[in-house]
Amino acid sequence: MVFNLKGLGWNSTFNKFIKEKNLQDIIPGRISSQNGKHYKVITKDGEQSAILSNSYFRSISNKSGIPTVGDWVGLKVNEEINISHILFILPRKNKLSRKVAGKKSEEQIIATNIDIVFIFTSVDQDFNIRRLERYLSMVYEINAQPIIILNKIDKCKNLEKYINDTKRVFQNVPIIPISAKTGENIEKVTKYIKFGKTIVLIGSSGVGKSTLINRLLGYSRQAVGEIRNTDGKGRHITSSRELIMLPEGGIIIDNPGIRELQLWSSGEGISKTFQDIEELSLLCKFRDCAHEMEPGCAVKKAIEDGNLSIKRLNSYKKLIREYKYSQLRRNIYEQRKKDKELGKMYRQVHKIRKLMGKK
Numbered sequence: 600m601v602f603n604l605k606g607l608g609w610n611s612t613f614n615k616f617i618k619e620k621n622l623q624d625i626i627p628g629r630i631s632s633q634n635g636k637h638y639k640v641i642t643k644d645g646e647q648s649a650i651l652s653n654s655y656f657r658s659i660s661n662k663s664g665i666p667t668v669g670d671w672v673g674l675k676v677n678e679e680i681n682i683s684h685i686l687f688i689l690p691r692k693n694k695l696s697r698k699v700a701g702k703k704s705e706e707q708i709i710a711t712n713i714d715i716v717f718i719f720t721s722v723d724q725d726f727n728i729r730r731l732e733r734y735l736s737m738v739y740e741i742n743a744q745p746i747i748i749l750n751k752i753d754k755c756k757n758l759e760k761y762i763n764d765t766k767r768v769f770q771n772v773p774i775i776p777i778s779a780k781t782g783e784n785i786e787k788v789t790k791y792i793k794f795g796k797t798i799v800l801i802g803s804s805g806v807g808k809s810t811l812i813n814r815l816l817g818y819s820r821q822a823v824g825e826i827r828n829t830d831g832k833g834r835h836i837t838s839s840r841e842l843i844m845l846p847e848g849g850i851i852i853d854n855p856g857i858r859e860l861q862l863w864s865s866g867e868g869i870s871k872t873f874q875d876i877e878e879l880s881l882l883c884k885f886r887d888c889a890h891e892m893e894p895g896c897a898v899k900k901a902i903e904d905g906n907l908s909i910k911r912l913n914s915y916k917k918l919i920r921e922y923k924y925s926q927l928r929r930n931i932y933e934q935r936k937k938d939k940e941l942g943k944m945y946r947q948v949h950k951i952r953k954l955m956g957k958k
């Protein structure tokens with residue numbers, strides 16, 4: 600199968616990079632899936648297997664240097680063993696990241712080179728404005744276009760309420776109520792799917808992301824899965840991200856089974872998500888007003904007047920706290936890493952000095 604690179608998301612910025620660096624003899628490709636060290640990469644000639652070249656692997660200094668689904672990479676094909684080597688990553692337009700699950704303060708890249716993010720929820724117990732705010736700030740953070748999808752409208756009795764609640768909080772974001780199952784309103788979704796544009800789906804497990812993708816594809820796709828272990832109860836499969844080209848044009852990155860989505864943020868995404876609160880803050884008497892007990896607090900006043908909900912303010916404060924805390928932990932983490940590297944260097948110098956007979 601021959602692919603049109605533009606349809607895969609290739610653009611003039613990537614082209615310019617290749618020309619400037621004189622890399623015309625490499626083969627550009629886009630990573631469609633990753634399973635540990637093994638990659639699938641789509642090039643103009645179709646999908647192929649790839650691994651990192653030794654020299655690139657050695658040059659990686661931190662996790663964000665590891666190629667991820669959505670990345671454009673430069674390949675050298677080794678026809679003898681039928682596997683390509685990834686030589687480098689082309690500069691990313693953006694990357695959607697989260698903090699790794701658990702206590703560690705590390706960035707985990709979910710996907711890269713993204714134009715649109717479908718923020719998915721279902722209109723049932725999954726629906727949670729606060730979670731949508733969290734997702735939205737991640738999308739704003741990377742300058743992608745957010746679209747909120749309210750799925751499973753076929754089994755919802757009070758849809759109007761869900762729609763109104765969502766609209767009230769997210770006035771500047773398109774909101775599309777759909778049923779991925781019956782196909783209702785799907786045309787409102789496809790309107791946003793464009794040739795060469797990359798869409799990422801985020802949302803809790805079970806909200807219907809795969810169901811929508813299957814509908815867009817026109818067939819049931821088998822989720823790519825990494826088999827973790829086999830026991831008497833059957834095989835446990837943890838599915839992973841995959842980049843899929845849609846038949847009508849457009850590229851979708853599935854993002855299955857997210858349980859925990861903690862911000863990896865510079866704070867900008869939060870500001871844009873809570874622009875109303877940030878604007879009010881400018882009117883507070885004190886510049887560093889925490890909107891708690893301070894006199895002349897415009898934010899508190901807005902709550903008293905019924906123009907802002909206390910829940911939204913608390914959500915904002917929570918995300919800011921989380922962001923500041925992660926910032927702190929990130930600094931500590933970076934410092935420790937530096938200390939470790941420095942320690943290693945000292946030990947090496949010490950060894951050399953010893954070999955040279957010096958103290």
Ligand SMILES: Nc1nc2c(ncn2[C@@H]2O[C@H](COP(=O)(O)OP(=O)(O)OP(=O)(O)O)[C@@H](O)[C@H]2O)c(=O)[nH]1
Nearest residue numbers: 751754778779780804805806807808809810855856
């Ligand atoms: N009633 C109804 N059920 C739906 C709809 N969309 C999906 N479902 C059902 O919801 C369940 C979960 O759907 P999936 O598409 O697997 O959800 P997902 O978001 O991909 O979940 P993960 O892969 O775990 O992230 C399945 O049983 C679907 O049949 C819908 O529009 N209406």
Ligand SMILES: [Zn+2]
Nearest residue numbers: 883888890896
């Ligand atoms: Zn205030």
